[in-house]
Amino acid sequence: MPRFAKPAEGPETEHAPAGGQVPMRDDAMRDNPVRDNMEFWNALKRTDPKATKPFQRAGGFRGTQIDPAWRLQMMTEVFGPVGKGWGYEQLEWTIAERMVFICCRVWYVDPQSGEKHFTGPQWGGTEMVRRNRDGTERPDDECFKMSMTDAIGKCMLQVGLAADIYLGQFDDSKYREESEVFYTVKSNPDLQPPAVEKFEADLKEKLDAIADLDALDDLWRSGINARIREIGSVDKAAQNRMISAFSQKKNEILKRHENDQQAA
Numbered sequence: 001m002p003r004f005a006k007p008a009e010g011p012e013t014e015h016a017p018a019g020g021q022v023p024m025r026d027d028a029m030r031d032n033p034v035r036d037n038m039e040f041w042n043a044l045k046r047t048d049p050k051a052t053k054p055f056q057r058a059g060g061f062r063g064t065q066i067d068p069a070w071r072l073q074m075m076t077e078v079f080g081p082v083g084k085g086w087g088y089e090q091l092e093w094t095i096a097e098r099m100v101f102i103c104c105r106v107w108y109v110d111p112q113s114g115e116k117h118f119t120g121p122q123w124g125g126t127e128m129v130r131r132n133r134d135g136t137e138r139p140d141d142e143c144f145k146m147s148m149t150d151a152i153g154k155c156m157l158q159v160g161l162a163a164d165i166y167l168g169q170f171d172d173s174k175y176r177e178e179s180e181v182f183y184t185v186k187s188n189p190d191l192q193p194p195a196v197e198k199f200e201a202d203l204k205e206k207l208d209a210i211a212d213l214d215a216l217d218d219l220w221r222s223g224i225n226a227r228i229r230e231i232g233s234v235d236k237a238a239q240n241r242m243i244s245a246f247s248q249k250k251n252e253i254l255k256r257h258e259n260d261q262q263a264a
Contacts (some may be wrong), residue, residue: 035112041160043078048183049176052165064165068149071156079108088152091121101125102147106155119158124150185234196231196238203242207249216249 036042051070056062072082079085086108093102106119126146129137140146157166169175185191190199203224210216232239 038160040078040108041163044074044156044160045163046179046182047162047165047170049180050183052170064170066153066162066165068153071153071161074161075108075156079111085109085111088155090148093147095128098128099125100128100143100147102144102151104148104151104155106152106159108159119155122151122154122158124148124152124154126150181234191231191234193235196235199227199231200238200242204245207245210249211253213250213253216246216253220246 047066048070051067052064054062055065075086076082086106088104088106091103091105093100095101101123102125103121103123105121107116109116124147126140126143128140128143130140131137153161157163164170164175164179170179189195206219207216210219228239228242231242
């Protein structure tokens with residue numbers, strides 16, 4: 001069958017121009033701290049459970065399908081907009097055994113150094129026909145797109161994207177629960193560390209201004225208790241500190257009342 005190829009251009013690593021800067025010499029590079037080889041892998045490896053769904057193929061094989069749009073989102077988050085911070089290029093394609101196969105590679109620009117890197121090439125394949133329930137077949141007009149998506153996903157894995165699924169970590173229910181919490185925190189600005197720190201500081205000021213048990217109870221029922229419980233889902237230490245602050249304030253008020261009664 002015919003094979004249509006586009007020759008790969010450039011080395012596996014290129015320097016993207018950045019304001020006419022000259023690439024650093026070896027002696028200058030030695031003066032910079034060593035980068036973590038797992039930097040991008042660790043930033044991309046954890047998969048959002050909401051972006052996955054289980055599937056089963058003929059023959060009983062079970063796996064986890066990853067939302068292609070989520071993959072694009074994660075690459076954009078780490079490297080920047082597609083076409084600028086990262087992208088992909090088709091290298092070759094062919095048709096065989098009623099399937100279309102596409103080979104591509106992904107490139108990305110290191111946000112810190114400005115260097116452009118390429119993954120190794122990967123193939124994706126999809127059947128060109130779909131089978132109806134009655135056994136008849138119809139052309140699949142998305143087979144080329146699905147083959148490209150398959151190939152791009154394999155390339156992204158080389159950088160670390162959704163590696164936890166391929167490493168089998170996603171089979172562990174406890175790990176999936178941790179991932180759910182991770183992405184809940186990530187998507188909720190009120191649960192980010194700076195927001196929790198500010199909330200705790202504001203709470204301390206409010207507690208300092210309270211002089212009686214009724215006001216303390218009103219503060220607790222004003223929604224503070226629900227907010228502290230929500231924070232506890234991601235930061236147990238902060239939750240325990242704030243609950244302890246309420247208990248301490250209550251004890252101070254009771255102690256003061258006891259002293260006032262003794263003085264009277």
